[in-house]
Amino acid sequence: MAKGKNATVFFCQSCGYESGKWMGQCPGCRQWNTFVEETVIRSTKSSINIARHAENKPATLSEISLEEEDRISTRMRELDRVLGGGLIRGSLTLVGGDPGIGKSTLLLQVCQNFALDKREVLYVSGEESLKQIKIRANRIGDFNECLKLLCETSLEVIGEMIRALKPDVVVIDSIQTMYREDISSAPGSISQVREATGMLLGLAKGLNISIFIVGHVTKEGTVAGPRVLEHMVDTVLYFEGDRHASYRILRGVKNRFGSTNEIGVFEMRASGLMEVSNPSEFMLGGKPEGASGSIVVCSMEGTRPMLIEIQALVCHSNFGIPRRQTTGTDFNRVNLLIAVLEKRLGISLGNCDAYVNIAGGIKIQEPAVDLGIAMAIVSSFKNKAIDDKMIAIGEVGLSGEVRAVNMIKERVQEAKKLGFTACIVPFVCQDSLKEVTGIKVLYAKNVGDAITYL
Numbered sequence: 001m002a003k004g005k006n007a008t009v010f011f012c013q014s015c016g017y018e019s020g021k022w023m024g025q026c027p028g029c030r031q032w033n034t035f036v037e038e039t040v041i042r043s044t045k046s047s048i049n050i051a052r053h054a055e056n057k058p059a060t061l062s063e064i065s066l067e068e069e070d071r072i073s074t075r076m077r078e079l080d081r082v083l084g085g086g087l088i089r090g091s092l093t094l095v096g097g098d099p100g101i102g103k104s105t106l107l108l109q110v111c112q113n114f115a116l117d118k119r120e121v122l123y124v125s126g127e128e129s130l131k132q133i134k135i136r137a138n139r140i141g142d143f144n145e146c147l148k149l150l151c152e153t154s155l156e157v158i159g160e161m162i163r164a165l166k167p168d169v170v171v172i173d174s175i176q177t178m179y180r181e182d183i184s185s186a187p188g189s190i191s192q193v194r195e196a197t198g199m200l201l202g203l204a205k206g207l208n209i210s211i212f213i214v215g216h217v218t219k220e221g222t223v224a225g226p227r228v229l230e231h232m233v234d235t236v237l238y239f240e241g242d243r244h245a246s247y248r249i250l251r252g253v254k255n256r257f258g259s260t261n262e263i264g265v266f267e268m269r270a271s272g273l274m275e276v277s278n279p280s281e282f283m284l285g286g287k288p289e290g291a292s293g294s295i296v297v298c299s300m301e302g303t304r305p306m307l308i309e310i311q312a313l314v315c316h317s318n319f320g321i322p323r324r325q326t327t328g329t330d331f332n333r334v335n336l337l338i339a340v341l342e343k344r345l346g347i348s349l350g351n352c353d354a355y356v357n358i359a360g361g362i363k364i365q366e367p368a369v370d371l372g373i374a375m376a377i378v379s380s381f382k383n384k385a386i387d388d389k390m391i392a393i394g395e396v397g398l399s400g401e402v403r404a405v406n407m408i409k410e411r412v413q414e415a416k417k418l419g420f421t422a423c424i425v426p427f428v429c430q431d432s433l434k435e436v437t438g439i440k441v442l443y444a445k446n447v448g449d450a451i452t453y454l
Helices: 077-083 103-116 130-140 155-165 188-208 228-232 279-281 329-344 367-382 408-417 427-433 449-450
Strands: 004-012 033-041 092-097 121-125 147-151 169-173 211-215 235-240 249-256 265-268 273-275 294-301 304-316 324-327 353-359 388-393 422-426 441-444
Touching: 033 188, 033 367, 077 249, 077 265, 092 103, 092 188, 092 228, 103 121, 103 130, 103 147, 103 169, 103 211, 103 273, 121 155, 130 147, 147 155, 155 188, 228 422, 265 279, 273 388, 279 304, 294 367, 294 408, 304 367, 304 408, 324 329, 329 353, 329 367, 329 449, 353 367, 367 388, 367 449, 408 422, 408 427, 422 427, 427 441, 441 449
Parallel strands: 092 211, 092 235, 121 147, 121 169, 169 211, 294 388, 324 353, 388 422, 422 441
Antiparallel strands: 004 033, 235 249, 249 265, 265 273, 294 304, 304 353
C-alpha cells in the first residue's frame, strides 16, 4: 500500500472548511463562493505519537503556579499595553497590516529590545535577504549577539533550528512564504498557511517559546488565508494607518491574555517607530482655529481616553442627488444623524452635500462621537464656528435625545488636562461629574440643547 496519494480538496477561504467537492455556500460560515481547489497529500500513517504524550497528565488549578516572569516586557509601553502588560511565554501572536506599514520594522525593534535584555531571539525571514535585514537594522540602531537571523522558507528546517537553539522569542516574517514539504500546494495557500500555523503553535506551546508571525492582508483589510488562522493564534494585532503619513496605530483584535480594546500609537521616523505617549495631543496637532465645521470629541480606546477632531463640510449640491461621504467613521451612522437633524431640528439638508472626516486618519466607531458629528454638521451648515476650547461627548438617539456614555468622568478629565475649558455632556451624567472642577460642564438633554451652545 502506498504511503500517501494526491487528492483534490476544496477549502473555504473564510473559515477553512474542507470539502471533497465544490459548494456554492460554505456549511461552516454560510458565506457564498468562498471555496478554492487545492491538491494535498493524504498520508495513511498516523500523525499521533502516543509515546510522545505519555507524560502529559491532568493537573488541578492549585498545582499551577503563575509567576511575573511569565510576562516579558518588550520595553515598548505602547506595545505592552496592547498585549495586556507584556508578552506571554509560549504565546503565538499574529501581526497583520498593509504592505509597507511597518510590521517588519516594529518586530525588528522588539527583537532589538529583547536582545538588549540578554534574551535569545531568532528572526526568520522568507521575504528578505540577510543584507536587506542588515540595512534596516543599521537604521534602527545597535544589536548584540543575542539576535540570530535566518533566511529560510522550509518549516522543517525552521523547526529543527528552533528545537536546537531554543530561543526565548521567534519572529516569522511572513507566514505566507513558509511551506511544508509534505504538502504539495504552493506557499501561501490555505492548506499551507493552516498547517504552518499549526506547526508553529505546537512549537510555541511545547517549548514555551513566544512566537510572532507576520500575516499579509487582503484588499478588505483582513489577514490573508483562512479565518481559522485567527482562531488558532493567541493574539491578533493589526497595524493601521496611512503608510504615506507618519502615524501608526496598533490595535488588538483578539487577545487571550488581555483586553481587545487597547491601541498603541507610534510615529514612523527615519530611525524606526517611536512611541507616542500622548496621542490626544498628537491627533489635535494642526487643528484650525475659528473654522466652522470643526469640533473635538473624546473617544475611549480601551482604558485610554483620546481626543480627536471631527471635521464636517456641508455645501449646496449641484446635482439632483446630494452626495454623502465619510472618512474614519461609519457612513450609515452619519446618514442616520443627518436624518435626526432634519426631523427633530427642521434643518434642511436634503439638497446639500455632506462630508465628514476624522482628522488624523484614525477610525472611530464609538457612539460617543455622535454628538460631535451632529454639531460639526450644523456648524458647517450655518457657517458658524464652535469654540476652540469646547468638546462634545454623547450618543444621539433616533428621537434626538443625548444618551449617556461610559467612563464620562475620565473623558472630561482628559479634556481638562489638555486645556479645554468647556465640555458638552449628556444631562443624565450630571451625578457622575459633581466632583469635577476646573472645566465648565454644559448639559444637554437633546441635540437641540447642544446646538444652542454654538
